[in-house]
Amino acid sequence: MTKTNDDTAQKTQVTPLDDSPDWTFDLLGQYQQEIARVADFYRLDTYTNQIEVITAEQMMDAYASVGMPIGYSHWTFGKKFIQTEQNYQRGQMGLAYEIVINSSPCISYLMEENTMTMQALVMAHACYGHNSFFKGNYLFKSWTDASSIIDYLLFAKNYIAQCELKYGISDVEATLDACHALMSHGVDRYKRPQKISLDEELKRQSERAEYLQSQVNALWRTVPKKAEKKHEKKNIFPKEPQENLLYFIEKNAPLLKPWQREIVRIVRKISQYFYPQKQTQVMNEGWACFWHYTILNHLYDEGLVTDKFMLEFLHSHTNVVAQPEYNSKYYSGINPYALGFNMFIDLRRICEHPTEEDKEYFPEIAGSNWLDTLHFAMENFKDESFISQYLSPKLMRDFKLFHIHDDSDNNYVEIGAIHNEQGYKKVRHNLANQYNLSNIEVNIQIIDANIDGDRALTLRYTPHNGVELGESKNEVLKHLHYLWHFDVKIVQEMKSGEDKIIASCPQKNKDD
């Protein structure tokens, strides 16, 4: 058991909380109160908690709908539910102990089957760890609006249900399929999105539908006139490449029906809402793990929880933050819980007990107030920048990190750097890059809609480090074509400098 700050935990005679395995609502309340008190002590600022106790089946439901508490109906959620249910029944996976939703009030789910210890862990982890992260981190602050998301999801569910009644399940499903295929390209990466508000959505929705349609019509009405001008100069539309494909479709697809535009918008908004979560997986989980660990240890030091409680807690905790090594059969990449948790623990160590090495690598934070430093780190970084800022040599040694450079031109892979003095910066740099979404996600942008001609849509794929676009491109293009209705194609600049069409829909022969 690591010790918490000596000055924070004064050992007084207190009666420990009941540590019997079965939980009751009374007991939950008592634990919650203590956890809240400690969280407050560590300056964790949270949204009000709404803690919901649910059954395993409901947990699978929540799983299947990617953590959205209110999801619209779609077959893909059914598929996920079946998968989850099967894996669960076969014992291939345990369910997550909790799911927490970035909303205000912050909704977290506790599973009925958990023991009291687990419920306490989950409350500390989700209701105070994740919750404070949602409220404090700059990405969440500026890109999501926690107070309106539940309303918006409800609106989306109802709207889509209505569309199904009006226009048939098949059409709605096809539209949603197409949107889902492009979902990760429905995000504004640089421009801050407008807040979504239910009232406004409802008020403006019909208005917007009509307006958008008229805009689109107007846009295309100019086509014949322009054609008469004998192509003096080619009109490029959009003027600048557009990377938010769904946004472009919503605003410009000529033959899309108004309700389809609204669905595109819904998917786009939801995608945008989840975008910060994608960027802060390591930090978010690490922060939550750090706090459940710190808070429960604090309670232990105060004598509020018993040894029995702590043993069970540590057992679960250790499982969660375990990092299998690269040659283990359990290895499936770096465990974000492990990395994040250890980085925050390490950060605290650097503040409290800096070594010479730390002072060299982190002159500003070595010896500083750890709580200030941790809060600052949580508030102002995302995974990529967090790692490149705070991953210490000690942690790299502990994890025995090594870097593999894999160039497909060679028939071997090369060890680029390992956890030694020469390699620290390189390993850190590469690990940070591994969490840079713009390296992971495909860079694909709309460059031309050929409004003077056949309205064929051209997209440009810009490879990152020469990595090709995956096989699924033709399938995705079919979905894009469904929304755009006219030809679509993807071009890529070859090494020779000319553009080559790498995929098109309807599919043409490569000679075309």
Added chain:
Amino acid sequence: MANFIDRRLNSKNKSTVNRQRFLRRYKNQIKKSVSDAINQRGVTDIDSGENIIIPKQDLSEPIFHQGGGGIKDRVHPGNDQFSPGDKIPRPPKQQGQGAGQGDASDSGEGDDDFTFSISKEEYLNLLFEDLELPNLEKNQLDKMIEYKTVRSGFCAEGVASNIDIVKSLQGSIARRIAMSASKRKKLKQLEQELLVLSHDKHDHIQQERALRLEIETLKSKIAKVPFIDTFDLRFRNYAKQAVPTSKAVMFCLMDVSGSMDQATKEMAKRFYILLYLFLSRTYKNIDVIYIRHHTQAKEVDEHEFFYSQETGGTIASSALELMNDIICERYNDNQWNIYGAQASDGDNWADDSPRCQTILEQQILPKSRYFSYIEITQRAHQTLWKHYQKVEESHSNFAMQHIKSVADIYPVFRELFKKNTQSVA
């Protein structure tokens, strides 16, 4: 700071809609899987749910993702042997890059097909979708012999045990309102007058007394309206409704002469099983009678029917005769729904075929709901087929189909029981 909400009692099966959407979307694949299964799997345990296998690529939801090639830099934990600059031969495909795609596809652990089970109900629904029992409507009315007691409204007379309290009291309230309405109106009016008088400065002793008396009389009259009257009583009414009998008997007739080999019998067996399953969706109790024949017919048990070897010539009429005898003896056609299914390789003693036609037309078909004949052969049709064709032309409850291979069975079965079978009669 925190509210606890107990959601455990919230409606379950929130994802049922999504499951149905899923089944709906993959209906074609699932149907294919179902019909594959019926042709491939063992026949004994067919009366259960089914594992549905859908190729994973059919289910995938495509997104743009990075493919092969180019330069990839990855960081892994647990270095135990590497130094900078080590060159390692590229690991076999996919293995080494697995970690790289870990984020992208948490559901894509392997390239196995997507397998899941559907319930027996869902399975049978898919298996027999768009199929119906022929002639069910047409014959139903003349053959109803069983009665079921069903609720049919209310009546004013009946036995005490059938009193419907709610209906009776509703009647009572209505009657009391109706019988006292005019009196109440009067009463109200009188009370009003009394009030006016009593507020008047002058005394109206005489008048008041008269009014009071009148009010008393009215009140007692109102009170005399009985709370409940025999007139109010309502009794639950029951009627006898004729229902089609839920008993069915299925005759399996099969040629076991030397020309029928085990493979052919297996095909016939599959057909019988399908028929049995199909009937079991409509009828609660089904008797199955197995009749096998070469030159003579014999009623046998299931095992003998399918697996014992016989040799000899073929006289199909013997089986039909036996079937007719059994019907007369044990299965009164007023109480049993009779279905017949005959399987043969088409061989028959030429002189016997007209006789088969006669027995069918005169004896069996009038009593049967449906009689199907399947011919399992690769060769040209013979006399039996030709005579049966004549039967088919004149009888709507007779159908025949030709099966060449195992794969035909399910389609042929569907063909036989297709919805809206055109009625030739």
